[in-house]
Amino acid sequence: MARKVLVLGEVREGSLRNVSFEAVAAAKTSAEGGEVVGVLFGDSVSALGAEFIQYGADRVVTVEDELLKQYTSDGYSQALLAVIDQEDPEGIIFGHTAQGKDLAPKIAAKLESGLISDVTDLEVEGGNLVFTRPIYSGKAFEKKIVTDGLLFATIRPNNIAPLEKDESRNGDVSSLSVEIKNLRQVIKEVVRKATEGVDLSEAKVIVAGGRGVKSEEGFEPLKELADVLGGAVGASRGACDADYCDYSLQIGQTGKVVTPDLYIACGISGAIQHLAGMSNSKIIVAINKDPEANIFKVADYGIVGDLFEVLPLLTKEFKELLVNA
Amino acid sequence: MNIYVLMKRTFDTEEKITISGGKINEDGAEFIINPYDEYAIEEAIQVRDEHGGEVTVVSVGTEEAEKQLRTALAMGADKAVLINTEDDVEEGDQFTTSKILAEFLKDKEVDLIIGGNVAIDGGSGQVGPRVAELLAIPYITTITKLDIEGTTATVVRDVEGDSEVIETSLPLLVTAQQGLNEPRYPSLPGIMKAKKKPLDEIELDDLDLDEDDVEAKTKTIEISLPPKKEAGKVLEGELEGQVKELVSLLHNEAKVV
Ligand SMILES: Cc1cc2nc3c(=O)[nH]c(=O)nc-3n(C[C@H](O)[C@H](O)[C@@H](O)COP(=O)(O)OP(=O)(O)OC[C@H]3O[C@@H](n4cnc5c(N)ncnc54)[C@H](O)[C@@H]3O)c2cc1C
Ligand SMILES: Cc1cc2nc3c(=O)[nH]c(=O)nc-3n(C[C@H](O)[C@H](O)[C@H](O)COP(=O)(O)OP(=O)(O)OC[C@H]3O[C@@H](n4cnc5c(N)ncnc54)[C@H](O)[C@@H]3O)c2cc1C
Numbered sequence A: 001m002a003r004k005v006l007v008l009g010e011v012r013e014g015s016l017r018n019v020s021f022e023a024v025a026a027a028k029t030s031a032e033g034g035e036v037v038g039v040l041f042g043d044s045v046s047a048l049g050a051e052f053i054q055y056g057a058d059r060v061v062t063v064e065d066e067l068l069k070q071y072t073s074d075g076y077s078q079a080l081l082a083v084i085d086q087e088d089p090e091g092i093i094f095g096h097t098a099q100g101k102d103l104a105p106k107i108a109a110k111l112e113s114g115l116i117s118d119v120t121d122l123e124v125e126g127g128n129l130v131f132t133r134p135i136y137s138g139k140a141f142e143k144k145i146v147t148d149g150l151l152f153a154t155i156r157p158n159n160i161a162p163l164e165k166d167e168s169r170n171g172d173v174s175s176l177s178v179e180i181k182n183l184r185q186v187i188k189e190v191v192r193k194a195t196e197g198v199d200l201s202e203a204k205v206i207v208a209g210g211r212g213v214k215s216e217e218g219f220e221p222l223k224e225l226a227d228v229l230g231g232a233v234g235a236s237r238g239a240c241d242a243d244y245c246d247y248s249l250q251i252g253q254t255g256k257v258v259t260p261d262l263y264i265a266c267g268i269s270g271a272i273q274h275l276a277g278m279s280n281s282k283i284i285v286a287i288n289k290d291p292e293a294n295i296f297k298v299a300d301y302g303i304v305g306d307l308f309e310v311l312p313l314l315t316k317e318f319k320e321l322l323v324n325a
Numbered sequence B: 001m002n003i004y005v006l007m008k009r010t011f012d013t014e015e016k017i018t019i020s021g022g023k024i025n026e027d028g029a030e031f032i033i034n035p036y037d038e039y040a041i042e043e044a045i046q047v048r049d050e051h052g053g054e055v056t057v058v059s060v061g062t063e064e065a066e067k068q069l070r071t072a073l074a075m076g077a078d079k080a081v082l083i084n085t086e087d088d089v090e091e092g093d094q095f096t097t098s099k100i101l102a103e104f105l106k107d108k109e110v111d112l113i114i115g116g117n118v119a120i121d122g123g124s125g126q127v128g129p130r131v132a133e134l135l136a137i138p139y140i141t142t143i144t145k146l147d148i149e150g151t152t153a154t155v156v157r158d159v160e161g162d163s164e165v166i167e168t169s170l171p172l173l174v175t176a177q178q179g180l181n182e183p184r185y186p187s188l189p190g191i192m193k194a195k196k197k198p199l200d201e202i203e204l205d206d207l208d209l210d211e212d213d214v215e216a217k218t219k220t221i222e223i224s225l226p227p228k229k230e231a232g233k234v235l236e237g238e239l240e241g242q243v244k245e246l247v248s249l250l251h252n253e254a255k256v257v
Helices: A018-031 A046-054 A073-087 A098-110 A217-228 A237-241 A272-278 A307-324 B035-051 B063-075 B094-105 B127-135 B188-194 B239-253
Strands: A005-008 A036-042 A059-064 A091-095 A116-119 A121-125 A128-135 A140-146 A151-155 A173-175 A186-191 A205-209 A232-235 A262-266 A283-288 A301-304 B002-006 B009-011 B031-033 B054-061 B079-084 B112-116 B139-149 B152-159 B162-169 B172-176 B199-202 B218-224
Touching: A005 A018, A005 A073, A018 A036, A018 A091, A018 A121, A018 A151, A036 A046, A036 A073, A046 A059, A046 A173, A059 A073, A073 A098, A091 A098, A098 A116, A098 A151, A098 B094, A098 B127, A098 B139, A116 A128, A205 A217, A217 A232, A217 A307, A232 A237, A262 A307, A283 A307, A283 B239, A301 B239, A307 B239, B002 B035, B002 B127, B009 B063, B031 B035, B031 B063, B035 B054, B035 B063, B035 B112, B035 B139, B035 B172, B054 B063, B054 B094, B063 B079, B063 B188, B063 B199, B079 B094, B094 B127, B112 B127, B127 B139, B127 B172, B139 B162, B152 B172
Parallel strands: A005 A036, A005 A091, A036 A059, A059 A173, A091 A151, A116 A151, A205 A232, A205 A262, A262 A283, A283 A301, B002 B054, B002 B112, B054 B079, B079 B199, B112 B172, B139 B172
Antiparallel strands: A121 A128, A128 A140, A140 B218, A186 B162, B009 B031, B139 B152, B152 B162
């Protein structure tokens, strides 16, 4: 059944996040031949419409307002409800990001609709659109369908492949004027942590350190390896609590949920709350001096040893490989 | 201050998970207060101790949630309410739970509602924002700090590791992120006192709801365990050899580098 599906794009530092392109791909599947409409909010976002279309949106609707420069649930829901009113969609897809998690349930409640959160896969099966999502901290999966009303889902970053960018695609980018008012939340201050470099939730390679890294300086060999592999550095709660690194690097139930192609866990024991954030990674490597550590249970490859001895050797070996490649 | 805490009884996901008859096997499993709701209970107690008022912990579930509600009372909450759905609803989803909670809360003149940011079993993170929307009050999710002065609340929200300082007003719903506080353990006197504290039980009928009003919008059609991973390969031999082998495996076998 062809249906019209809205995709809310997410803008960070002037560009669309990768998860927005993945959401377009998910929307295409959900639309079953129907129209995919990209939606963008911000103070000045129209210029991003073309790229959204190149990734598969058929057209784009923007709402531009100074008050939408920063996300607030009130501002964004006013804008989105206006777009929904204009477009009357049968489906909506967001990324399951801080923003998507915060906004989607509010919209679902307003529309009295269901919402399937944190989706890692979707496909048409026996005439139904079937969504797969992790439950029980990633220890099990459920398949869900919508039984009544709007098809509304948020997708976990890095799980659904985006469509190939097609620079020859074009479509209409229109703007909708909405009066954004009476925001009940005022953002006084944003404290950005040192998240320079690759965005963790979108990185293809992550080198993560735990309490076993032992100090702030201890993260240096992890950074070197991540640099060589074009990846990002992550951490366990243990490392963050011990002040070896910033909480913005935390991976797990409380932190970021990541699904890289390669996850290298260094000095991390493998607590369930950590696994909840990374156990879906394609390949997991564990480096830990304790052969009994739980992390080895989820690892594809393991080295039992001191990370400070293993990492420099590993970096050197990868350097040689990549120079020759 | 009139404070409500939304509390879910959850499966302890540290336990081994098995499936029987297409469902997660609950026989002999440990059940706990959802860990993020422990932060919510602790915060509610601290706000009450500072500003006065009363903390009521509410849970939608079955009789079995009484145990977790008693624990919340033992931590220091004043009252507990179980909305028992056992006889009325067989299949529910987040729409169901939120609607029931909002119906219960709508005439309670709440100042502050605190929930967890996510339940470790269901994992959707929907219930908090949904309830706030149904009550038409503002909400802030994943908070790590809460300060209240009069009817103004200043909140620190965790946004993927960045923090936002947000000013908003009561009545308000917030959801707790790890780092908000250190939940206390129930003390022995606390446990004794809890036995005498009110734990009310109500049903959908008492909220003027019937089954149709809360009918789920989504349905689970299958539950499965992740594909069994083959036991990982722990490398052996001298360290330099292991490292060379690992790089070769990642490059040639796994093809991720
Ligand atoms: C009557 C009923 C029938 C159900 N039937 C099914 C079923 O057939 N199949 C199925 O898979 N699931 C069923 N569920 C479970 C349901 O879909 C979810 O667990 C939902 O209640 C909460 O979603 P979540 O686990 O994602 O929690 P989240 O939205 O992640 O929870 C976030 C926060 O909301 C609050 N909260 C969540 N749940 C409750 C609660 N029950 N009481 C009080 N506060 C809460 C807590 O503060 C929690 O930290 C049923 C639930 C109910 C109440
Ligand atoms: C509600 C809640 C939410 C949580 N959320 C998260 C979360 O999001 N993310 C998270 O990570 N945790 C989370 N936790 C904490 C989690 O339970 C663990 O405490 C934490 O993950 C442990 O971190 P760790 O593995 O670094 O430390 P440890 O468990 O102390 O492990 C350190 C490991 O390093 C190894 N080691 C030591 N020295 C070396 C060396 N030189 N070389 C190699 N290996 C070495 C040791 O053998 C050990 O296995 C949460 C907990 C709770 C209660």
